[in-house]
Amino acid sequence: MPHIDEQNVLHILGEEVLPGQKARINFNTAKLYTNTAVEVPVIIRRAKRKGPVVLITAGIHGDEINGVEIVRQVIAKGINTPRIGTIICIPIINVFGFLNQSRQFPDGRDLNRMFPGTKKGSLASRLAYQFVEEILPVANYCLDFHTGGASRFNAAQIRISQHKPELKHLASIFNAPFTIYSKTLKNSYRSICEKKNIPILLFEGGKSIDKNSDITRYGVEGVKRILNHLDMLKSSFSITTLNEYSTFISKTKWMRAKYSGMFHSEIPIGKYVEKGEIIAFITDAYGSLRYKVKATNNGYIINVNQSPIVYQGDAIFHISTELN
Numbered sequence: 001m002p003h004i005d006e007q008n009v010l011h012i013l014g015e016e017v018l019p020g021q022k023a024r025i026n027f028n029t030a031k032l033y034t035n036t037a038v039e040v041p042v043i044i045r046r047a048k049r050k051g052p053v054v055l056i057t058a059g060i061h062g063d064e065i066n067g068v069e070i071v072r073q074v075i076a077k078g079i080n081t082p083r084i085g086t087i088i089c090i091p092i093i094n095v096f097g098f099l100n101q102s103r104q105f106p107d108g109r110d111l112n113r114m115f116p117g118t119k120k121g122s123l124a125s126r127l128a129y130q131f132v133e134e135i136l137p138v139a140n141y142c143l144d145f146h147t148g149g150a151s152r153f154n155a156a157q158i159r160i161s162q163h164k165p166e167l168k169h170l171a172s173i174f175n176a177p178f179t180i181y182s183k184t185l186k187n188s189y190r191s192i193c194e195k196k197n198i199p200i201l202l203f204e205g206g207k208s209i210d211k212n213s214d215i216t217r218y219g220v221e222g223v224k225r226i227l228n229h230l231d232m233l234k235s236s237f238s239i240t241t242l243n244e245y246s247t248f249i250s251k252t253k254w255m256r257a258k259y260s261g262m263f264h265s266e267i268p269i270g271k272y273v274e275k276g277e278i279i280a281f282i283t284d285a286y287g288s289l290r291y292k293v294k295a296t297n298n299g300y301i302i303n304v305n306q307s308p309i310v311y312q313g314d315a316i317f318h319i320s321t322e323l324n
Helices: 065-076 095-100 123-134 165-174 189-195 213-229
Strands: 010-012 015-017 022-031 037-046 049-058 084-090 141-148 152-160 178-181 200-207 247-256 261-265 278-283 290-294 299-305 315-323
Touching (some): 010 037, 022 123, 037 095, 049 065, 065 200, 141 152, 141 189, 152 165, 165 200, 165 213
Parallel strands (some): 049 084, 178 247
Antiparallel strands (some): 022 037, 037 084, 261 278, 278 290
C-alpha cells in the first residue's frame, strides 16, 4: 500500500521518493500484441517540507487531448515543483486510447466506468484496480482533466457534487468560468474519490481530438490557484485573473435539433442568452431551407455542437436552467 512514513518518505509503486527529490516511475499496465510493454509515466515532485499530496491526472479517455496538454504544461513550466508537500502528475492514464485516439480501452470499455476495478477483470478494470490500490491512497486532493466528447465543445467548467462545502470552496478558488453541480457517475474515478473522502475537482473544457489555447489557459491557471491556496505554489509564479468569478449552475438541459441538415451556430461558447433569441440556423445543402434555432430559456450556453452536419434529435446546445 502506498504511503508516506514518519520520516516523510513516499512509498509508491515499489519505489521510495525522499523529501526534496523528483522521480519518474513507470506504472506498468499491460503489453501490446507485439509483447511491447505499455507504461504509464507517473511524474513526482516533492518538497523538503511536509504538506499535502495533490494528484493531477488527464487522459482517462484517450481522445481528450486538451486535458493532456494542461497537465503537460503544468510539468513543462515547473508548476508541479512544490514549496511544500508532493505533486504527482499523470498526463495520460489511458495510454492505449491515446495511441489510438480513442475514448475506450482496447477491450471496448470506458475506464471512467470501471472504478474501483478488479485484480482479475478486464484490461480496463485491472488498470483501475492498480491505480486505486497503488497510487490513489496517498492523495489528499485530486484534479482530473477532461474534454467534451466527439464534436461537442465544452466551456471551461468544474464539475462537483452538490451539498459539499469544501468542493464548492475549492471550485471557487479554481475559478473556471462555470462550476456545475452534477451527479457522480457510478464506477467513475470521481465516485471512488468521494467514497474515500478525497476532494476531487473534475475539469471539462474543449472537445476530443482537439487542443484549444483558451481552455488550456483556464486549466493551468486553475491548477496554480489551487496550489497557491494550499501554500504549495512557488512565489516565482504569478496568477492571472481570467474571469471575475465562477458562475455556479445547479441545473442544465440539452437542446436538440428539430431538423436534420447543416448546422450553423451563431453564438460564442459561454454566452448568456434569452428565451427566444436566435442562436443557430439549420439549413439544407441546396439553399432552399433555413430553420431558426431559438433559445428555449434564459441561460448560459455551456456546450456547443461544432459538427457541421446534424441529424434530427442530435444534442446541439447545453444550456443552464437554474443558477445557484
